[in-house]
Amino acid sequence: MNSDLYSLIQQLPKVDLHVHLDGSIKPETVLDLANQQGMDLPAITSSGLLPYLQVTDNCKGLNDYLSKFQLGASLLQTEAALERVAFETIEQASEHNCRYIEVRFGPQLHRQRGLGLEQVIQAVINGLQKGEKAFGIKAQAIVCCLRHQPASVNLKVVEAAAMFLGKGVAAVDLAGDEAGFPAFLFRKVFALAEKKGLPITIHAGEAAGPENIREAVSRLGAGRIGHGISLKQDPVLLQEICTNKIPLEMCPISNIQTKAADSWQEYPIREYFEQGLTVTVNTDNLTVSNTDLTKEYMMLAEKLDFTITEIVQLIRNGVEAAFLDMAEKNLLKHQFVNLPSPQR
Numbered sequence: 001m002n003s004d005l006y007s008l009i010q011q012l013p014k015v016d017l018h019v020h021l022d023g024s025i026k027p028e029t030v031l032d033l034a035n036q037q038g039m040d041l042p043a044i045t046s047s048g049l050l051p052y053l054q055v056t057d058n059c060k061g062l063n064d065y066l067s068k069f070q071l072g073a074s075l076l077q078t079e080a081a082l083e084r085v086a087f088e089t090i091e092q093a094s095e096h097n098c099r100y101i102e103v104r105f106g107p108q109l110h111r112q113r114g115l116g117l118e119q120v121i122q123a124v125i126n127g128l129q130k131g132e133k134a135f136g137i138k139a140q141a142i143v144c145c146l147r148h149q150p151a152s153v154n155l156k157v158v159e160a161a162a163m164f165l166g167k168g169v170a171a172v173d174l175a176g177d178e179a180g181f182p183a184f185l186f187r188k189v190f191a192l193a194e195k196k197g198l199p200i201t202i203h204a205g206e207a208a209g210p211e212n213i214r215e216a217v218s219r220l221g222a223g224r225i226g227h228g229i230s231l232k233q234d235p236v237l238l239q240e241i242c243t244n245k246i247p248l249e250m251c252p253i254s255n256i257q258t259k260a261a262d263s264w265q266e267y268p269i270r271e272y273f274e275q276g277l278t279v280t281v282n283t284d285n286l287t288v289s290n291t292d293l294t295k296e297y298m299m300l301a302e303k304l305d306f307t308i309t310e311i312v313q314l315i316r317n318g319v320e321a322a323f324l325d326m327a328e329k330n331l332l333k334h335q336f337v338n339l340p341s342p343q344r
């Protein structure tokens, strides 16, 4: 590895628009929480826990990837645990000079011990706000609806998210098994989100074709797309997404692991970037994917020859795509004026 390039990339100010709370629990924290909660674990060291928390190159696809969330979720059932893991997500991001982060989670997954949706959301926001103060990073939450859950649950999740809009929650999302539950099933849920004025991002084109991306932008009100890997299969849609400047939240390391793309050579990020799409680079899951922002950009440099100037443009795209109002975005932009490249 080129260590000069690594430290240069690490030092660049960055943003992360797509990172899941429950996929980013540090293994040491899993040990600690299990100890505090009196819960048995399948291993007693953090390295021994990795096979239960992290995918390998042999990951078979998105559903295999999603199986790595079970253990962490079982420990994220108290306000204290949620707050701690939210805080530690900001801490981990700060190690890579992240200046703005949107952390997502499905509140309905954290109710096994009786917490209400609003308690879950509030606990995460509390952790994010502590992280903001401790590390000087602006942080917001994105609330995920889950594909395998009934509309009645997802509607309640949207209602709860709306109560925190502008008070820590930036948007709502749709996550989970994309191939099993196509986007059109969620029209009612996202109609409510739109009615409530919630910005919307949707995981689409990760484990299924471009029809889910089309559905997300044309029927579900998505202002951003999570991943969007299969977009290249529909050039007309690609042009529409480009013209409408709908950002793609790409997560390169996760996308290779879930087999959204078969190899780095087939990973379409350079193609999208050169066609003028608003491509952003994010981590998806720090622990499940064993990643961080520096690694993500390093892979783009090493595997796809992204230059520093191009990396800076990707970072600027992320700032542009943030779910922030104009005034907040302008404030954030101040932190990116000195990036080492000619500004566009």
Ligand SMILES: O=c1[nH]cnc2c1ncn2[C@H]1C[C@H](O)[C@@H](CO)O1
Pocket: 020, 021, 022, 023, 062, 066, 069, 104, 105, 106, 109, 144, 175, 176, 177, 203, 206, 254, 284, 285
């Ligand atoms: O990359 C992903 N695609 C679809 N769903 C995902 C991905 N990463 C995490 N999730 C799911 C699993 C989590 O439990 C849920 C909420 O964070 O979101």
Ligand SMILES: [Zn+2]
Pocket: 018, 020, 175, 203, 226, 284
């Ligand atoms: Zn995701």
